[in-house]
Structure formats: C-alpha cells, structure tokens
Amino acid sequence: MSRVPPPPALPRDLPPPIDPTKTHVVREFTIDDYPLTTCRIDPTGTYVVAGAEDFQIYRWPIAGPASARTVLRGHNSWVRSFDFSPDGQWLYSGGYDDRIGVWPLFDPNPAPARMVVAHDGWVRWIRTSPDGRLLASCGNDNLLKVWDTQTWELVREFKGHQRYPYAVVFHPDGKRLASFDLMGVLKEWDLASGKTTRQWEAKFMWGFDQKFRADMGGARDLRFSPDGKHLAVAGLTEVTNAFAGTHKPLVLLVDWETGKFQKKFRIDGRGAAWGIRFHPAGFLVGSGAPSGALWFWKDDKEKPFHTTGLSGGGRAIDLTPDGRQAAVAQIDRKLVIVQFTAKVG
Amino acid sequence: MRRDHGCRRADHEFSRRGFLATGAAAGVAGLASPAVSKQLRKGQKRVLQIYLQGGVSQLESWDPKPGTRYGGPFRAIPTSVPGMHICELLPHTAQRMHLLSIVRGINLKTNSHHDGRLFMEMGRRSGSFPYVGSIAAKHLTPANAPLPGYLHITTRGLTDNTNAFLDARHAQLKLAGPKVPDNLIRPDALTVQAARRSGELLKRLNRRFSGRGGQKAFTDSYNASFEMAEKLMARRDLFEGKPDPKDLQRYGSHPFGRNCLLARTLLENGATVVKVTHHGYDTHAENFNFHLEQLGEFDNTFCMLLDDLHQSGLLENTLVMVMSEFGRTPKINVRYGRDHWGTAWSIAVGGHGLVPGAIVGATNKEGTEVSEREVDGGHLFHTYLQALGLDSTANHDLGGRTVPIGDPTRSPIKELLA
Numbered sequence: 001m002s003r004v005p006p007p008p009a010l011p012r013d014l015p016p017p018i019d020p021t022k023t024h025v026v027r028e029f030t031i032d033d034y035p036l037t038t039c040r041i042d043p044t045g046t047y048v049v050a051g052a053e054d055f056q057i058y059r060w061p062i063a064g065p066a067s068a069r070t071v072l073r074g075h076n077s078w079v080r081s082f083d084f085s086p087d088g089q090w091l092y093s094g095g096y097d098d099r100i101g102v103w104p105l106f107d108p109n110p111a112p113a114r115m116v117v118a119h120d121g122w123v124r125w126i127r128t129s130p131d132g133r134l135l136a137s138c139g140n141d142n143l144l145k146v147w148d149t150q151t152w153e154l155v156r157e158f159k160g161h162q163r164y165p166y167a168v169v170f171h172p173d174g175k176r177l178a179s180f181d182l183m184g185v186l187k188e189w190d191l192a193s194g195k196t197t198r199q200w201e202a203k204f205m206w207g208f209d210q211k212f213r214a215d216m217g218g219a220r221d222l223r224f225s226p227d228g229k230h231l232a233v234a235g236l237t238e239v240t241n242a243f244a245g246t247h248k249p250l251v252l253l254v255d256w257e258t259g260k261f262q263k264k265f266r267i268d269g270r271g272a273a274w275g276i277r278f279h280p281a282g283f284l285v286g287s288g289a290p291s292g293a294l295w296f297w298k299d300d301k302e303k304p305f306h307t308t309g310l311s312g313g314g315r316a317i318d319l320t321p322d323g324r325q326a327a328v329a330q331i332d333r334k335l336v337i338v339q340f341t342a343k344v345g
Numbered sequence: 346m347r348r349d350h351g352c353r354r355a356d357h358e359f360s361r362r363g364f365l366a367t368g369a370a371a372g373v374a375g376l377a378s379p380a381v382s383k384q385l386r387k388g389q390k391r392v393l394q395i396y397l398q399g400g401v402s403q404l405e406s407w408d409p410k411p412g413t414r415y416g417g418p419f420r421a422i423p424t425s426v427p428g429m430h431i432c433e434l435l436p437h438t439a440q441r442m443h444l445l446s447i448v449r450g451i452n453l454k455t456n457s458h459h460d461g462r463l464f465m466e467m468g469r470r471s472g473s474f475p476y477v478g479s480i481a482a483k484h485l486t487p488a489n490a491p492l493p494g495y496l497h498i499t500t501r502g503l504t505d506n507t508n509a510f511l512d513a514r515h516a517q518l519k520l521a522g523p524k525v526p527d528n529l530i531r532p533d534a535l536t537v538q539a540a541r542r543s544g545e546l547l548k549r550l551n552r553r554f555s556g557r558g559g560q561k562a563f564t565d566s567y568n569a570s571f572e573m574a575e576k577l578m579a580r581r582d583l584f585e586g587k588p589d590p591k592d593l594q595r596y597g598s599h600p601f602g603r604n605c606l607l608a609r610t611l612l613e614n615g616a617t618v619v620k621v622t623h624h625g626y627d628t629h630a631e632n633f634n635f636h637l638e639q640l641g642e643f644d645n646t647f648c649m650l651l652d653d654l655h656q657s658g659l660l661e662n663t664l665v666m667v668m669s670e671f672g673r674t675p676k677i678n679v680r681y682g683r684d685h686w687g688t689a690w691s692i693a694v695g696g697h698g699l700v701p702g703a704i705v706g707a708t709n710k711e712g713t714e715v716s717e718r719e720v721d722g723g724h725l726f727h728t729y730l731q732a733l734g735l736d737s738t739a740n741h742d743l744g745g746r747t748v749p750i751g752d753p754t755r756s757p758i759k760e761l762l763a
Contacts, residue, residue, distance in 0.1 A: 054412075214638065244629045
C-alpha cells in the first residue's frame with residue numbers, strides 16, 4: 001500500500017508572514033513625565049528616535065533594551081520632525097526653536113554638529129532629498145527652504161504659501177517637492193526653478209470656526225509612495241468646533257500623475273491622523289490622536305480593513321526598513337514598537 | 346485640574362439692554378464741540394480695557410515657564426524691564442513693559458467662563474453688582490460728555506448686565522465695530538424737528554408712566570438708550586469715513602486692528618471707558634497654534650494703541666487693563682489644548698494710578714499654584730478703582746440703602762498703586 005508523503009515541514013525559524021490583523025506590541029520605551037511629539041526609525045533599522053515635550057530627543061536601539069536609551073540635548077523647544085541621511089549616519093531634527101539640528105546618529109553620545117537657524121518661527125517639518133544632498137524645511141515664516149547638507153548653506157527659498165506650511169516632502173524623483181499648509185493648500189514645486197508647478201485646494205482638510213474666527217487644518221504627515229505615484233496627507237476634516245478639537249481624522253490619497261484626489265480614508269470618531277506610511281505589502285498604515293490606534297487601509301475602501309488599539313494617541317508612525325515592525329510615538333509617554341505579524345512562540 | 350467645556354450659549358448672546366442701547370436710536374442730533382473734547386483730554390480720567398475673551402493662556406503670555414513640565418513649546422524673552430520676561434509670542438509688548446505691570450498670582454477659584462468674567466468685572470464672586478466699567482463711567486464721565494460713558498467694541502455678543510442697580514446711563518453700550526451703529530441714522534422722512542418732538546414726547550410719556558406707578562427702571566433704561574443714541578448720532582463722524590491707511594497698516598486691517606483704532610478715536614474724543622474684546626482664546630485644542638495666531642494679532646495692534654496713547658499723553662490719564670475671565674491649565678491635554686484655569690494666572694495693567702514695570706505675585710515652578718501674593722477679582726477691583734482715584738471702600742447710595750462699592754473682605758494691591 002502506497003502512502004502519501006507528508007508535506008515538507010516549514011523551517012522552524014521562518015518568520016511569520018506580514019498580516020496586519022495580527023499586529024501586536026512587541027516593545028515599549030517610556031520616558032518620564034513628558035508626552036512624545038514624533039518619532040522615526042533610521043534607514044539601517046538600528047535606532048528609533050523620538051522627540052518629547054521636554055525639548056529632548058531620545059534614542060533607543062530598536063531591538064532594545066529600554067535601558068540603552070541615550071538623550072540628545074540641543075533644542076530649546078519641541079522637536080516635531082526628523083529625517084536622516086540615506087546611510088543613516090546623520091540625524092536631522094526640526095525644532096520649534098526655529099532651528100535644524102544635525103547629529104551624528106551612531107555616536108555613543110551624540111552632540112549637535114550644527115544647529116542651523118532655519119526659519120523665523122517654528123521649523124514645522126524637514127525632509128531629506130532621495131540622494132541625501134539636500135534637506136527641505138518649512139516654517140512659520142510661510143517659507144519652504146532647501147539646504148545643502150554638506151555646507152548647510154541655503155540653496156533656495158520657495159515663497160507662495162499664505163499661511164503656515166505644515167509639511168514638505170521631496171518627490172522620489174528628487175526634482176520636485178510637495179507641501180501642504182494650514183488652509184488645505186497643496187503645492188507642487190519645481191526644485192530647479194523654485195516655482196509652483198501645480199496647486200490644489202483640499203478645503204475639506206481645513207475649517208474656519210465662525211464663532212471664534214479661527215482656522216484649523218494642515219497636514220500632520222505627508223508621504224510619497226516609494227514609486228512616486230501617490231501622495232498621502234494625514235490630517236483632519238469636518239471641523240465643527242476648532243477650539244474644542246471637534247473634527248475627524250482623515251488621510252487623503254492623491255494620484256500624483258493625474259493630480260486627482262483618489263481617496264479620502266476616513267476613521268470614525270474625533271481627532272486627527274498624525275502619521276501615515278505606505279507599507280511594502282500594499283496597504284497604508286496610519287496613527288492618530290487623541291484615541292490611540294493603528295488604522296490599516298487597502299484598495300479603494302474608505303474605512304480601515306483593520307484597527308489595532310494602542311494605549312495612547314499617536315503623534316507619528318514610522319516603519320522598519322523590512323516593513324515587519326513600526327514605531328509609534330504616543331501621548332502617554334510611550335514609544336511602542338509593533339509587529340505586523342502573528343506572535344511567535 | 347477640572348476641565349470645563351461648558352461654554353454656554355447664553356454667554357455669547359447680546360443682551361436685550363445692549364440691543365436697545367444700540368438699536369433704539371431715533372432721537373435728536375446733539376452737538377459736541379471739538380473744543381469740549383479737547384478740554385476733556387486734559388484732565389479726564391479714562392479706562393481702556395482689553396478683554397482677551399475665552400481665557401488667554403498665562404503660560405503663553407505673562408507667565409512663561411519654558412522647559413518645565415507644562416511649559417509648552419514657546420520661549421521666554423526679555424522685556425524693556427530688566428529681569429522681567431514674558432512669552433516670545435509678545436515681542437512688541439515686551440518692548441513696552443516699562444509702561445505696564447504684571448499681576449501673576451490670581452486665583453479666582455472658578456473655572457467657569459461666566460463666573461470668572463463676572464468676578465473679574467464686578468469684584469464679587471457672586472450676586473449682581475456693577476462692573477468696574479460702569480462704576481468708572483458713573484464717577485468719571487462729565488455731565489456734558491460728548492459720548493456715552495462706557496463703550497464696548499466687540500464682534501460678538503456676551504450677555505452683560507453691567508450697571509446692575511446703577512442708573513441705566515452707566516450701562517455698557519456695545520458697538521459692533523467701526524461702523525455707524527444699526528438704526529442710528531435718522532430716516533430722511535423724519536425731519537430734525539419732528540425727531541426732536543418725538544423724543545420729547547417719549548420722555549414726557551415715560552415720566553407720566555413712572556409717576557403713575559410704572560416701573561421706573563424700564564423708563565430709565567429706555568431714556569438712557571435714547572440719550573446714548575443721541576450722543577452717538579451727534580458723533581456719527583467717528584464711525585464714518587475710512588481710516589487713515591497708515592493707521593491701518595500700523596494697527597492691522599483685521600477686525601481687532603480696526604476695533605482698536607476706533608477705541609483710540611473714542612478715547613481721544615471724550616469716551617470715559619472703552620472696552621475692546623479680542624475673541625478666540627478658549628483653546629481646548631491646538632492651544633499653541635491658536636495662541637500663535639491670536640497673540641500675533643493682539644501683540645502688534647495693542648502696542649500701536651499703547652504707543653498712540655503714550656505719545657498723545659492720554660496714557661497718563663488712562664487706566665489700561667489686559668484681562669481675561671481666567672487663564673488656562675498648565676497641563677496640556679491630548680488635543681494639544683489647555684483647558685479652563687482660574688487657579689493661578691496673570692493679567693497686565695498699566696497707565697493712570699499704577700506703578701509701571703512691576704511684577705506682583707508669582708506662581709510655582711510648574712505654574713500649578715500661586716506661590717506668592719495671591720489675589721482675586723476682589724483685590725483687582727479695589728485696585729482699579731483706587732488707581733482712578735475712586736474710593737472703592739465707600740458705598741453705593743441706593744436711596745437710603747447702601748451697598749459697598751468693593752467687596753469689604755478684599756483690599757487693593759497697594760504695591761501696585763502709584
């Protein structure tokens with residue numbers, strides 16, 4: 001009698017596949033007293049850095065332990081934006097003290113190599129060019145600026161936003177920039193000429209509070225897909241009472257080739273989307289506040305196909321280079337590392 | 346730190362009396378000679394009240410705590426007074442702090458918009474008492490004043506019974522901005538003579554109504570409304586015409602800039618108490634972005650007004666207050682907001698009768714408690730009136746019944762009085 005051979009066994013050390021519905025927290029790094037403002041993971045996947053309301057930057061090895069924390073001191077206000085040189089050797093920080101910090105990330109105790117006075121008012125956002133030679137910033141002087149990352153000389157200024165630009169990002173082709181301001185104005189800029197080449201008005205991501213005569217809107221994160229075909233804008237919509245924070249989270253997906261607003265990803269409940277990433281497995285993952293959660297979207301469905309609850313509202317999210325994990329900077333003083341797979345063991 | 350989001354709708358509505366005062370005009374054109382205004386400028390004491398409605402954050406204005414647990418993202422900057430620092434959101438004001446003083450130890454023991462506003466205005470925690478503006482208007486407005494004694498420029502309504510038991514003539518008259526108040530213009534079909542006869546008839550009817558047992562308060566209120574309207578009609582010129590472009594450039598073309606320009610015009614032309622409300626400080630969310638916007642607007646405009654009063658000499662006779670109904674919580678909430686906080690906050694004052702360049706009171710390191718020289722609305726009320734040379738310990742005489750003007754359990758902040 002013949003017997004059917006059993007299927008070959010999976011190697012015991014094969015990592016479980018990416019499955020957002022199995023997302024779980026694998027590590028937590030907590031600081032004393034102060035909520036976190038943002039976070040990033042360096043391109044080598046070695047470190048995670050976070051800004052906090054105590055003006056300091058915290059660095060942990062992403063694999064832990066929490067005790068391996070290093071504190072980077074140099075800013076005199078909150079840091080809301082980070083980026084890196086492509087090789088991960090340099091960390092750049094944008095602060096509400098008007099300055100860009102330049103830090104040797106792999107130094108045992110990094111001290112700022114430079115503190116560049118970049119804007120008249122807060123530096124709201126910074127982003128490195130794909131080749132790492134340039135860094136774009138935007139600030140409360142309503143300007144975008146592009147800096148040479150070797151000399152830190154100003155390469156070009158971009159004028160055109162009438163209200164605060166909240167975020168700026170290089171297109172993956174390295175020749176264009178996108179920026180998004182308080183009023184929901186999205187601009188595409190030509191790096192060489194400094195001119196606006198396209199402009200959109202995403203007014204649904206802005207609201208004017210008639211009672212208090214105040215504007216509320218802007219991007220809390222801005223991210224191109226790796227192929228440059230899409231831009232994701234994390235923010236808010238349906239502002240009914242700006243001063244009470246009565247609005248809803250929204251992530252806008254823009255088809256960058258056609259210029260069409262392709263999708264508005266929505267989340268039930270109050271708050272704003274504070275972070276968004278294109279995952280290499282083909283879905284979008286976002287975080288937001290005030291309630292803590294990770295939202296997962298794919299295809300053309302407006303609502304998330306999965307939501308993972310977190311202990312505190314998220315101010316930013318970033319992925320590890322292999323896409324298996326993400327870091328979330330939370331209001332409850334925790335930097336959490338989540339894994340998009342089933343638990344092992 | 347209790348959160349109180351209960352901003353009741355009634356707090357934001359126009360009062361009936363205020364409406365009557367602005368809307369009941371159909372009277373007689375009076376005359377206010379420029380010579381009278383000029384004379385008034387010399388000695389008349391005045392009040393300029395800037396009300397930052399909703400509760401400006403003390404940490405983002407007069408009592409910054411950068412680098413502390415609840416300090417927020419803004420830095421402190423030096424001022425024209427050595428050793429005095431205020432928030433970087435007030436760079437222009439910082440250069441003029443030698444004209445102002447800061448009271449940093451206010452504890453109202455309430456986090457309610459309504460209760461805080463009344464305490465700051467009446468000097469009493471509860472009850473119905475006249476606002477400081479009504480008392481100043483009563484005692485400081487000359488009999489032949491060309492304008493109503495107490496004018497409030499505001500783009501939104503707040504329910505105010507400012508005169509309480511005082512004569513309705515001392516009530517606040519609300520102006521919606523630098524435009525001729527609604528219904529002030531006499532219809533073409535109504536001649537001046539006819540309007541005058543109509544007004545006199547109304548007064549006679551009111552006297553008869555009161556004399557036959559009618560409620561005097563009603564007729565007083567109506568008469569006061571007509572008197573105010575008459576005065577405003579006579580000075581329509583103050584509201585008409587376009588502002589000087591240079592002034593607009595200095596003050597800003599936004600509503601607060603235009604309202605402060607009107608305040609300057611009114612003070613220069615004989616108004617006794619002028620209050621300007623700057624709305625938009627109730628920042629339960631995005632406190633830092635909103636203060637960036639609101640104080641950016643306030644700082645430059647207020648300083649232009651202060652400069653003009655100073656340069657014209659009016660500041661010598663004008664008590665200036667920059668106040669709110671409370672401050673904002675040190676704790677930053679999950680929406681980057683600060684909530685209502687009457688426990689440890691600040692105001693700025695200056696001008697007539699006050700020591701400039703002083704800091705009175707203090708809060709602890711994190712701004713969560715008053716640590717030195719705690720005061721409340723009662724102390725401030727006495728201080729304002731005594732700075733104006735009025736005896737705040739005297740009584741209102743209500744036809745045989747007396748009511749203390751200031752809360753007898755409170756006293757002025759003597760170190761602030763010049």
